[in-house]
Amino acid sequence: AQKVTQAQTEISVVEKEDVTLDCVYETRDTTYYLFWYKQPPSGELVFLIRRNSFDEQNEISGRYSWNFQKSTSSFNFTITASQVVDSAVYFCALSEAERNSGTYKYIFGTGTRLKVLA
Amino acid sequence: SAVISQKPSRDICQRGTSLTIQCQVDSQVTMMFWYRQQPGQSLTLIATANQGSEATYESGFVIDKFPISRPNLTFSTLTVSNMSPEDSSIYLCSVGLGSGNTIYFGEGSWLTVV
Numbered sequence: 749a750q751k752v753t754q755a756q757t758e759i760s761v762v763e764k765e766d767v768t769l770d771c772v773y774e775t776r777d778t779t780y781y782l783f784w785y786k787q788p789p790s791g792e793l794v795f796l797i798r799r800n801s802f803d804e805q806n807e808i809s810g811r812y813s814w815n816f817q818k819s820t821s822s823f824n825f826t827i828t829a830s831q832v833v834d835s836a837v838y839f840c841a842l843s844e845a846e847r848n849s850g851t852y853k854y855i856f857g858t859g860t861r862l863k864v865l866a
Numbered sequence: 867s868a869v870i871s872q873k874p875s876r877d878i879c880q881r882g883t884s885l886t887i888q889c890q891v892d893s894q895v896t897m898m899f900w901y902r903q904q905p906g907q908s909l910t911l912i913a914t915a916n917q918g919s920e921a922t923y924e925s926g927f928v929i930d931k932f933p934i935s936r937p938n939l940t941f942s943t944l945t946v947s948n949m950s951p952e953d954s955s956i957y958l959c960s961v962g963l964g965s966g967n968t969i970y971f972g973e974g975s976w977l978t979v980v
Contacts, residue, residue, distance in 0.1 A: 781968075785971075791974040793958065793960075793974075794971075795968060795970055795971075798968045839909070843967065851914070852897070852962060854899075856908045857908065858907075
């Protein structure tokens with residue numbers, strides 16, 4: 749069955765520290781997509797990245813980087829030199845096509861609350 | 867991506883009443899979803915809003931409690947009926963776009979039931 753596990757409920761770091769948010773997933777399919785979203789206190793979910801199951805290249809975008817490892821079913825997210833504005837809840841999500849309908853089903857992890865202290 | 871607007875952004879509602887949340891997208895989309903996020907929790911899919919037909923509800927959610935309309939490819943409404951304090955949540959409209967059907971979210975509607 750599909751499952752997304754974010755074992756870290758809450759992380760606190762001091763500004764400028766690096767922090768890694770863990771995401772482990774389970775899926776039966778070979779074709780799937782993984783996502784990260786940021787939810788600041790305002791409540792809106794902001795899309796950060798999508799990665800498909802055939803693309804294991806790591807990605808860097810500014811201070812953000814993502815490490816996708818199929819061998820360990822992990823899709824971890826690192827923020828370098830964290831800032832107070834990074835404080836938010838971060839969600840990892842998995843989607844795969846439903847066999848019968850072909851529509852996509854999305855499963856979200858429970859989220860990791862990141863607090864960056866000045 | 868898409869611009870997804872939700873109304874109301876916040877409301878305080880009396881128990882027993884109903885509230886309709888509107889979701890407007892700036893482009894035509896096939897896939898539209900409604901999620902609920904209870905305080906401190908993750909997102910739970912309520913239903914997929916299908917254009918021109920009845921919504922597809924997830925286990926634990928029923929049409930009588932959460933009727934959904936989807937009259938066209940840019941608009942949908944979710945009604946939370948006969949509200950109780952347990953319905954206090956953020957309700958999020960989302961759409962699936964592009965390769966991999968990335969889902970994008972509206973700003974959310976924060977409902978508090980008193």
